[in-house]
Amino acid sequence: MTLGIIIILVSVLILCLQLEVIRLHRYLATEIVASTSGAGVPASGFSTQSLAYFQKAGQKIISKEDWDFVCKRSEKARSLFLIQRKNLALQWLSEGECRVVSLISVHRKAMRMNAELVPWQEVCCFGYYIFFRAFTLGAKVVTLICGPFALRRFVNGIMLVCGKIGPGVAEFEPLAEA
Amino acid sequence: MARADFENQVALAISDLKLRSLASIANPISKLLIIASSRDYSTGEYYHDGLAFTFSEEIASVALCRLHEELFSYLVFLPLELLTEHVKNYILTSSDLPQVTLRTWIQTKPYRILQPNSCDPVTANLFAMQVRLALEVVAEEVGSQQPVE
Numbered sequence A: 001m002t003l004g005i006i007i008i009l010v011s012v013l014i015l016c017l018q019l020e021v022i023r024l025h026r027y028l029a030t031e032i033v034a035s036t037s038g039a040g041v042p043a044s045g046f047s048t049q050s051l052a053y054f055q056k057a058g059q060k061i062i063s064k065e066d067w068d069f070v071c072k073r074s075e076k077a078r079s080l081f082l083i084q085r086k087n088l089a090l091q092w093l094s095e096g097e098c099r100v101v102s103l104i105s106v107h108r109k110a111m112r113m114n115a116e117l118v119p120w121q122e123v124c125c126f127g128y129y130i131f132f133r134a135f136t137l138g139a140k141v142v143t144l145i146c147g148p149f150a151l152r153r154f155v156n157g158i159m160l161v162c163g164k165i166g167p168g169v170a171e172f173e174p175l176a177e178a
Numbered sequence B: 001m002a003r004a005d006f007e008n009q010v011a012l013a014i015s016d017l018k019l020r021s022l023a024s025i026a027n028p029i030s031k032l033l034i035i036a037s038s039r040d041y042s043t044g045e046y047y048h049d050g051l052a053f054t055f056s057e058e059i060a061s062v063a064l065c066r067l068h069e070e071l072f073s074y075l076v077f078l079p080l081e082l083l084t085e086h087v088k089n090y091i092l093t094s095s096d097l098p099q100v101t102l103r104t105w106i107q108t109k110p111y112r113i114l115q116p117n118s119c120d121p122v123t124a125n126l127f128a129m130q131v132r133l134a135l136e137v138v139a140e141e142v143g144s145q146q147p148v149e
Helices: A002-035 A048-061 A064-071 A075-112 A119-146 A148-170 A173-177 B003-021 B028-037 B049-054 B057-076 B080-094 B098-108 B121-142
Strands: none
Touching: A048 A075, A048 A148, A048 B121, A064 A075, A064 B080, A075 A119, A075 A148, A075 B121, A119 A148, B003 B049, B003 B057, B028 B057, B028 B080, B049 B057, B057 B121, B080 B098, B080 B121, B098 B121
16 A cells, blocks of 8 residues: 555656656747747758758767768867867757657647547557656766767667657647647 | 649749759859858748849749759769769869869868758767868878868
């Protein structure tokens, strides 16, 4: 009985913390979206076009071709390259997080008023979200410690989750706006 | 004007730009500089008198904006080796004093304002860092003694 109450209290606490984190990231996401609004080069969310562009940027950051070119140059150029790419890798991960957080907040707004809500789908979506956050956190730590090319192991996983969350959630955007 | 009609006009304006204004320029860095310089940094709108006269101000602005995005997308995802070649060609051919141009580019960083309005921060930084690195490589080749920040 006591254990049950403790589990419920801990679950509620975790949920509250999660909501706070989502709120904070929503604010950050709004900042990013506001600073990059416009047409053409996709700037926010994860529509198919934007997702492809985001993936392209990720792959460019860890491009082996560029590294091979820099390897033939001076030590100075090599170290500059590594510093730049590490910063870019971390920025790429943060932007991915912000986009996903903003999409999830749109989704939450839409789902609150949706009578046809399917609980199982919501659990899956939440699962993907938690997995994504843990995965990006892991990727950030590994990138910080091992350098930008460590991101290579994570890019496909991150893109897979973005691909799962993005287009699905994007469908609900008009509902959230309404 | 109907949407399809507008898009047709924009496509025509882009072709016009490529065939006339930019036809004689081979280096994509020079092209990007020209297109970016047609933008008003206060409003973000693009202006081109000739194009506005042939089409309309709105169509000219949209055409320049799309061409800017197209050129930028091409350059930002270009392999570093090719980008370095383009930067080197630009530095060597844009003036009689390539070392002065190189030093000015390293010090004043004009490449940081070449991204289109719609560009996301990661891509904008990626481009700036690519060009910075290309300048470093060119500086080594040209023999300039510019310090790296």
